[in-house]
Amino acid sequence: MRQVALVTGSSRGIGLAAAEALAREGFAIAINGPVADGELSRAVDRIAALGAPVVAAAFDVSDLTRHEAELARIEAALGPLTTLVNNAGVGVLKRGDLLDVSEESWDRCLTVNTKAMFFLSQAFARRLLARDRPAALFHAIVNVTSSNAVAVAVQRAEYCASKAAAAMVSKALAVRLGGENIAVYDVQPGLIATDMTAPVIEMYAKRAAEGLTLFPRVGQPEDMGAIIAALASGKLPYTTGQAISADAGMLVPRF
Template sequence: MTVKTRQVAFITGGARGIGFEIAAKLAQAGFDIALNDYQDSATLQASVARLEGWGVNAVAIPGDVADISLHDRMLARAENALGPLTTFVNNAGVSVTSRGDLLDVTPESYDRCQAVNARATFFLCQAFARRLLARTCQPELHYSLIVVSSSNASAASINRGEYCVSKAGAAMVAKLFAARLAQAGVQVFDIQPGLIVTEMTQPSLAMYQQRVDEGLTLLPELGTPAQIGTIVTTLASGGMPYLTGQVISADGGMLVPRF
């Protein structure tokens, strides 16, 4: 790909875990990468350096996605460094302050989940869409908007209800922007990971593994961030044509109804 025809992806929450593996798989496919994380850090800079090792251009774009006033500036910085964005991956997310009874959920924990998982997702999609529609898209490139929500967008977990509500909101954001951007040829997908081995899920991994061993998932294993990265890269590369607005349940068959 020439400089003018390169795929350029912006990934939020990309310094580690699922976000970094998405960035890594995209970089290996030839995408230039704008990598966002909550704040600048040695981890973020090291992640950018690793991406550059695959021969692509990469730039760190630190910033709290919950601060909507930063959104357009972050996208502008990315485009100034790499060129027009073709791909946006809403991956940043937070979990609950503490798991517990639904009757004990605090407004602070609820608002935190909403601010990052739902509100920021909506307005980042909006900022990306506005930029995309304001210019002429190049026919040789593929344009996509991907929301990484959660299986909890559909499945109720009453010990973290505020998280479920926020991820259900994120899932609806994907549907809305799929409808809005279809005429522009932009594919939009909602990836709903299930039980994935990450830093965020570390405290619950033993319980998750036990549930898997008991048959919770059809595939008898926990998922990995690299698997999510492969899924995103397939979608962002145009590997699933004539689709938009779909939910991709990356959960090992966990939510398949059985009786």
């Protein structure tokens, strides 16, 4: 018996780091990106090089009509899914005054960061509940939201709103699925060096060194990957519904 994980948005960044960490834990991995391109292919090759069974899952998570078919295809290739890592997400179309936020940017953030995560989790959970699940395998949903689920970044209010909603979805899923022995976690990354944060990461690295974070550095995707893999592997037994502030203590209240 083997753990099988779908990691959305895993062709790069936090998602790829999570997929690599899970592969090292013995998981079979479905690597997801919106299209079948070179980036997705290279990510698949990186997981295969670790010796893990792997399949490419090229679909846009915001296309809800694809969810059932893609989950079925992954299971046909790798075996029954045990784990869903909802990592796929988007940022704002333009940072700036929230009074200037466009409906397009609002809808984009809520559609990908919240709606897609909710309905993919729903489809995943339904599949798990429809079959017998070996007690020896740990079953979990790990959602990657953001420290902006808690802390306001006024220049990207629509992103904050989408992540706050996603954090509440995580809690709701934990309550619904706890009785079914399916754990749900919410990982809330802080200042992480990714493509999304590339335009501002140097500024935040300086602020981290000056005390914005308790550890004086920005985080790396590999930091998040290790956290996600630990949660998905059941290494925090007797826990569910937890929000993990993966932010080097940035949001710890202090004088």
